[in-house]
Amino acid sequence: MSDTLKAFRGDILHFLGDPAQMPSEKSYQYLEDGLMLVHNGRIEALGKAEEMLADLPAGTEVIHHTDGLIAPGFIDTHIHYPQTEMIGSYGEQLLEWLDTYTFPTETQFKDREYASQRAEFFLDQLLSNGTTTALVFGTVHPESVDAFFEHAQAKNLRMICGKVLMDRNAPEELTDCADSGYEQSKALIEKWHGRDRLQYAVTPRFAPTCSSEQMHRAAELLKEYPDVYMHTHLSENANEVVWVSELFPDSKHYLDAYDQHGLLGKRSVFAHGIHLCEDECQRLAESQSALSFCPTSNLFLGSGLFNLKQAEQYNIKVGLGTDVGAGTSFSILQTLNEAYKTQQLRGEKLTPLKSFYLATLGGARALDLDDKIGNFTVGKEADFVVLDYKATPLMDLRMQQCRDLMERLFVLSILGDDRAIRATYVMGEQAHQRDEK
Ligand code: GUN
Ligand code: ZN
Numbered sequence: 001m002s003d004t005l006k007a008f009r010g011d012i013l014h015f016l017g018d019p020a021q022m023p024s025e026k027s028y029q030y031l032e033d034g035l036m037l038v039h040n041g042r043i044e045a046l047g048k049a050e051e052m053l054a055d056l057p058a059g060t061e062v063i064h065h066t067d068g069l070i071a072p073g074f075i076d077t078h079i080h081y082p083q084t085e086m087i088g089s090y091g092e093q094l095l096e097w098l099d100t101y102t103f104p105t106e107t108q109f110k111d112r113e114y115a116s117q118r119a120e121f122f123l124d125q126l127l128s129n130g131t132t133t134a135l136v137f138g139t140v141h142p143e144s145v146d147a148f149f150e151h152a153q154a155k156n157l158r159m160i161c162g163k164v165l166m167d168r169n170a171p172e173e174l175t176d177c178a179d180s181g182y183e184q185s186k187a188l189i190e191k192w193h194g195r196d197r198l199q200y201a202v203t204p205r206f207a208p209t210c211s212s213e214q215m216h217r218a219a220e221l222l223k224e225y226p227d228v229y230m231h232t233h234l235s236e237n238a239n240e241v242v243w244v245s246e247l248f249p250d251s252k253h254y255l256d257a258y259d260q261h262g263l264l265g266k267r268s269v270f271a272h273g274i275h276l277c278e279d280e281c282q283r284l285a286e287s288q289s290a291l292s293f294c295p296t297s298n299l300f301l302g303s304g305l306f307n308l309k310q311a312e313q314y315n316i317k318v319g320l321g322t323d324v325g326a327g328t329s330f331s332i333l334q335t336l337n338e339a340y341k342t343q344q345l346r347g348e349k350l351t352p353l354k355s356f357y358l359a360t361l362g363g364a365r366a367l368d369l370d371d372k373i374g375n376f377t378v379g380k381e382a383d384f385v386v387l388d389y390k391a392t393p394l395m396d397l398r399m400q401q402c403r404d405l406m407e408r409l410f411v412l413s414i415l416g417d418d419r420a421i422r423a424t425y426v427m428g429e430q431a432h433q434r435d436e437k
Contacts, residue, residue: 006428007056008036009049010065010386013405014072014375015361019353020312028353029376030405035062036070038382041427046376065386068422069412071356072375073132073383074332075363078231078271078292078321080137081122081148081161082109087325093302094237097326103171105325106164109139110173115147123151127432129330130421132383133363133373135231135269135292135321136161137203140174142184149192156196156426158373158381160229162203163188167214170205182217189225197381201229201269207244207257215261222265229267229367232258234291235280236272237303255280264289267368271321272297273311274304281314290317290366293358295338297323305342308350319366320358332359333416340413352409382428387412391420 012034019027035049037056045052056062082105089101109115126134138144138161145163152159165181166174176184185202193200202221204210210218222230235241235254248257255276258264264287273284273291284291293306311318320335321327329335336355343350364374373381389408390396395415402408412420424432 004040004428005044005057005060006038007052007060007062008038008065008070008384009062010034010068010070012036012046012070012376013356015357016375016377018362019351019357021315024351024353027357034070036376036382036384038428041382041429043376043378043380043382045378065422067388067390069387069389069408071385071387072360072373073385073424073426074130074359075319075367075374076126076131076134076322076332077269077290077319077363077366078294079134079324079327081119082106082115082137082139082144083325084118084122084125085325088328089325093239094326095239095243097301102325103174106139107171107173109144110141112143112147115141115144116151119148119151123155123157124432125330127155127424127426128421128434129332129418130385130387130424131330131332132385132424132426133158133367133369134160135201135229135367137231138163140164140166140176142188145188145192149195149198152198153196155431156429158197158369158383160199160201160231160367162201162229162231165202165204165214165218166209167211169209178211178213178217181214182221185218185221186224189221189228193225193228199227199229200225201231203231204263206233206240207254208240208247212248212261215258215263219262222262227267229269230263230265231269232263232271234258234270234273235275236298237301238275241275253277253280255283259283259287269319269366271323272303272306274298274306276307276310281310281316284316285314288317290319292321292323292366293318293339294321294323294327294335295342296329296335297321297327298342299338300328301326305346307346308343309346309348317362317366318358319363329417331417333413333420336413352406352413355413356409382425384425385421386423386425387416388420388422388434391416391422395420
């Protein structure tokens with residue numbers, strides 16, 4: 001690779017910690033007219049433009065973004081790429097929604113060419129929404145994961161994906177068995193995990209569709225490959241919780257069905273976690289497992305209101321997830337909009353700082369990737385977005401009333417969507433430009 005040095009100039013915001021766990025003014029760095037130096041795709045330096053410009057090596061390209069905000073790329077900690085085409089399917093809650101819409105759709109991903117077309121479309125949706133890293137469900141078919149990783153690799157994206165493990169309570173053509181699930185996952189790990197920016201997630205769909213034997217085999221993979229992820233669903237819907245207690249009568253609670261099989265850990269990510277007891281919170285925290293907060297999905301399927309305060313009190317790692325296709329938008333900004341409303345309904349305030357923390361560094365911590373992405377400290381991979389404060393006439397008008405950064409961030413999170421993503425950069429290279437002719 002040729003040696004490249006680029007400078008990005010504009011207002012820059014990134015996080016150094018969780019604003020809910022420290023004095024909030026220390027949790028972030030905001031540079032009005034800042035400069036970010038990117039060397040071979042990584043952050044080399046960050047500071048005030050007026051101080052750094054004079055010292056730039058002669059001929060350095062300076063890309064200036066005015067009227068916007070440069071922020072780390074958004075991180076989506078839970079999404080299903082095969083469900084893109086069924087987003088917004090009417091009328092059902094989780095278990096009926098799976099049978100009516102999800103399983104028939106996922107059947108089509110046995111066709112490699114079909115999967116390939118959908119994977120490419122999906123990744124373009126992520127980039128146009130400013131999302132540069134995601135933890136992604138494939139389907140039960142290994143071909144679906146091959147197709148996904150091929151496109152992610154071609155775009156040089158940091159992505160995590162896995163083949164669904166599901167050996168019961170699902171249509172015949174969508175089930176594997178404990179042994180084939182293990183073998184196919186192992187082959188995919190060997191092929192893709194750690195290649196360029198790609199990583200693998202062992203992906204048992206959820207306890208109702210995985211036998212005890214299948215979960216044991218999943219845990220074997222985690223032992224053999226300690227740095228792969230474990231990605232599943234947890235305690236999303238009240239009927240699901242009852243079903244799990246019937247299927248796993250020896251479990252103390254839903255999480256315990258996974259815990260008894262050795263599926264908790266620093267690289268384990270559980271989507272939803274709406275109906276958790278104190279003991280489940282305790283175990284999530286002490287095992288350093290993460291929760292993915294998916295508000296658009298939780299409202300759409302009528303699943304419930306995530307208890308962010310409780311997660312904070314237990315010090316559980318939390319990231320944001322869109323959970324498309326139960327989630328109704330690829331946009332992390334729209335996800336923040338709905339996140340805010342879920343907390344209003346709980347009588348809690350989701351601050352703009354906490355929102356943008358969750359969208360960036362919080363997500364990186366949930367995915368145990370905060371040594372690589374999530375903020376602009378020196379050495380990090382330069383995945384970032386340029387947000388447009390004046391993306392629409394209404395945003396422009398509303399922004400004129402804002403007195404400070406916090407108000408502008410809040411308006412971005414309530415009114416913003418893909419129109420507010422002016423550009424998305426991956427390792428310092430532009431991967432999406434909104435106004436491309
Ligand atoms: N639980 C098991 N599978 C799924 C899924 O595909 N989407 C959601 N939201 N929950 C699930
Ligand atoms: Zn999901």
